[in-house]
Amino acid sequence: MSSTEVKSWxxxxxxxxxxxxxxxxxxxxxxxxxxxxxxxxxxxxxxxNRALRAVAETGLLDRKRKVGTKVTTNPVRKATISIPIxxxxxxxxxxxxxxxxxxxxKYFPPLDVKAQMGLKGNQKxxxxxxxxxANNRPYVYxxxxxxxxxxxxxxxIDFEIENAxxxxxxxxxxxxxxxxxxxxxxxxxxxKILGTSEGNAxxxxxxxxxxGFDAITSVxxxxxxxxxxATAI
Amino acid sequence: MSSTEVKSWxxxxxxxxxxxxxxxxxxxxxxxxxxxxxxxxxxxxxxxNRALRAVAETGLLDRKRKVGTKVTTNPVRKATISIPIxxxxxxxxxxxxxxxxxxxxKYFPPLDVKAQMGLKGNQKxxxxxxxxxANNRPYVYxxxxxxxxxxxxxxxIDFEIENAxxxxxxxxxxxxxxxxxxxxxxxxxxxKILGTSEGNAxxxxxxxxxxGFDAITSVxxxxxxxxxxATAI
DNA sequence: CAGTGGTCTAGACCACAAG
DNA sequence: TTGTGGTCTAGACCACTGG
Numbered sequence: 001m002s003s004t005e006v007k008s009w010x011x012x013x014x015x016x017x018x019x020x021x022x023x024x025x026x027x028x029x030x031x032x033x034x035x036x037x038x039x040x041x042x043x044x045x046x047x048x049n050r051a052l053r054a055v056a057e058t059g060l061l062d063r064k065r066k067v068g069t070k071v072t073t074n075p076v077r078k079a080t081i082s083i084p085i086x087x088x089x090x091x092x093x094x095x096x097x098x099x100x101x102x103x104x105x106k107y108f109p110p111l112d113v114k115a116q117m118g119l120k121g122n123q124k125x126x127x128x129x130x131x132x133x134a135n136n137r138p139y140v141y142x143x144x145x146x147x148x149x150x151x152x153x154x155x156x157i158d159f160e161i162e163n164a165x166x167x168x169x170x171x172x173x174x175x176x177x178x179x180x181x182x183x184x185x186x187x188x189x190x191x192k193i194l195g196t197s198e199g200n201a202x203x204x205x206x207x208x209x210x211x212g213f214d215a216i217t218s219v220x221x222x223x224x225x226x227x228x229x230a231t232a233i
Numbered sequence: 234m235s236s237t238e239v240k241s242w243x244x245x246x247x248x249x250x251x252x253x254x255x256x257x258x259x260x261x262x263x264x265x266x267x268x269x270x271x272x273x274x275x276x277x278x279x280x281x282n283r284a285l286r287a288v289a290e291t292g293l294l295d296r297k298r299k300v301g302t303k304v305t306t307n308p309v310r311k312a313t314i315s316i317p318i319x320x321x322x323x324x325x326x327x328x329x330x331x332x333x334x335x336x337x338x339k340y341f342p343p344l345d346v347k348a349q350m351g352l353k354g355n356q357k358x359x360x361x362x363x364x365x366x367a368n369n370r371p372y373v374y375x376x377x378x379x380x381x382x383x384x385x386x387x388x389x390i391d392f393e394i395e396n397a398x399x400x401x402x403x404x405x406x407x408x409x410x411x412x413x414x415x416x417x418x419x420x421x422x423x424x425k426i427l428g429t430s431e432g433n434a435x436x437x438x439x440x441x442x443x444x445g446f447d448a449i450t451s452v453x454x455x456x457x458x459x460x461x462x463a464t465a466i
Numbered sequence: 467c468a469g470t471g472g473t474c475t476a477g478a479c480c481a482c483a484a485g
Numbered sequence: 486t487t488g489t490g491g492t493c494t495a496g497a498c499c500a501c502t503g504g
Binding site: 033034035045046049052053063064065066067068069 | 487488489490491492
Binding site: 027059077078079080081082083170177178179180181182183184185199200201202203226227228229230231 | 260292310311312313314315316403410411412413414415416417418432433434435436459460461462463464
C-alpha cells in the first residue's frame with residue numbers, strides 16, 4: 001500500500017524530515033527519486049521537488065543531478081543571522097538612538113584594508129569613526145573605511161547628520177560581503193569611548209562589502225561590554 | 234512594447250535586483266504584481282513568483298498577500314553562518330583533531346539552563362565538559378548540559394570515545410535552536426584549559442537546541458584566543 | 467467581497483554527470 | 486546514452502487580508 005494522499009509541500013517536507021529523524025533513511029543513504037516519491041505520496045513531482053529543495057537548503061539533504069538525493073552524513077547547521085540597521089536595532093528595544101561622529105577624513109588605511117580594497121600606494125580612503133548610543137549609553141563603536149573610488153559621493157556627505165551605516169545602505173548598490181566575529185580586550189581608547197574598563201572583552205562584528213569586484217566599505221563594529229548577538233537556527 | 238522575453242527565474246531575479254539597485258523601484262514602493270510582471274517579462278507567473286520569493290528571502294522585498302510586494306525600506310542584511318561539526322571544521326583546515334573529556338556527570342544545572350530546560354527542582358542534567366584540539370593546540374572548550382528527560386540514552390554513552398558534539402548531531406532528532414555570540418574575559422580555569430592568559434578576550438558561541446517543546450541540550454563553545462568566526466553574506 | 471500572493475498539477479523539456 | 490534533479494508553463498484553486 002502507500003498513498004498517504006499528501007497535498008502540500010510542507011506536509012511532504014514534514015514526512016521527509018520524519019523519515020530522516022527516525023533513521024528510516026540513514027545518513028549517507030540515497031532516498032527514492034522524486035518521481036517515485038511523488039507516486040508514493042500521491043502528489044505531483046513538482047511538489048516533492050519543492051519540499052526536497054527546502055530540506056536541502058537546511059543542509060540535511062544533498063542533491064545532485066543524475067546521481068540522486070542522499071541524506072547528509074555531516075549535517076551542517078545553518079544559522080541565519082540578521083544584521084539590522086543599528087538605529088533600528090536600538091529602537092526595536094524601545095530605546096532612544098543617538099549618534100556622534102568622532103572623526104571623518106581622508107587617510108591611508110591600514111594595510112589589510114588597503115589590500116582588500118585594492119588601493120594603490122598613494123590612494124587614501126574615507127575614514128569614519130562614530131559611536132551609537134542607546135538611551136545615551138554607548139552601544140557600539142563604528143570604525144569604518146569607505147573606498148572613494150567606488151563611492152565618491154560619500155566624501156561630501158555630512159556624516160554628523162546622516163549616519164554612515166544608513167547612508168551606505170540607502171545609497172550603495174547591492175552587494176555581497178564577508179562577515180566575521182571575534183573579540184578583543186578593550187584598549188584605552190575604546191574603553192573610554194564605550195564607557196567600560198580597559199581589558200574588558202568586547203564582541204566585534206567585522207564586515208567587508210563589495211559590489212562586484214569593487215570594494216565599497218570595510219567596517220568594524222565594536223559592541224559595548226556585555227553585548228550578546230542573538231539569532232535563531 | 235515590452236517583452237524582454239525572459240525565460241529563467243534567475244534572469245527575472247537579476248532584472249528585479251537591477252531595478253531595485255538602480256532605484257527604479259524605490260524603497261517603500263510597491264512593485265507591479267506578479268501577473269503584470271509576468272506579462273511584461275514574457276514568462277509564466279510561476280517563474281516570476283519563484284524569482285520574487287528568492288529576492289524576498291534575502292530581505293530586499295517584503296511580500297504580503299492581498300497587499301502586494303514592496304521594496305524594503307530598511308534592508309536587513311542576512312548572513313548565513315554555517316556551524317560545522319568541530320572535528321570537520323578542524324580537518325577542513327588540514328589540521329589534526331583530537332578531543333579530551335574533562336568531565337561527565339549528573340548535576341544540577343545553573344538556573345538559566347534549568348529554566349530553559351524546564352527542569353523540576355530535583356532533576357539533574359548531564360554535564361559534559363570537553364576540549365577539542367587542532368594539531369594538539371587547544372581549539373575550543375565545550376561546556377554542555379544535556380537534558381536526560383529527552384535524550385536518556387546519552388547517560389550511557391562513553392563520551393571519552395564519541396564526542397558529544399557529533400553524537401548528538403547523529404542521534405538527537407531534528408530540532409530548532411537559539412544561537413548567540415558574545416565574549417568574555419578568560420578566567421583562571423578557562424585560561425588554563427585553552428592555554429591562554431587570564432583576562433584575554435574569548436569568543437563564545439552559545440546554543441540551545443530544542444525538539445518541539447523539549448529542550449535537548451545547551452552548549453557553550455568557548456574558542457581559543459584569537460579565533461575568528463567567518464561567514465559570507 | 468475582491469485583489470494579491472501561495473501553492474498544486476500534469477506535462478514537457480533541459481542540464482548535468484556517471485557509465 | 487541514460488537517469489536524475491532543475492525548471493518552465495498554463496491554468497486552477499486556495500488563503501489571507503483590506504475595505
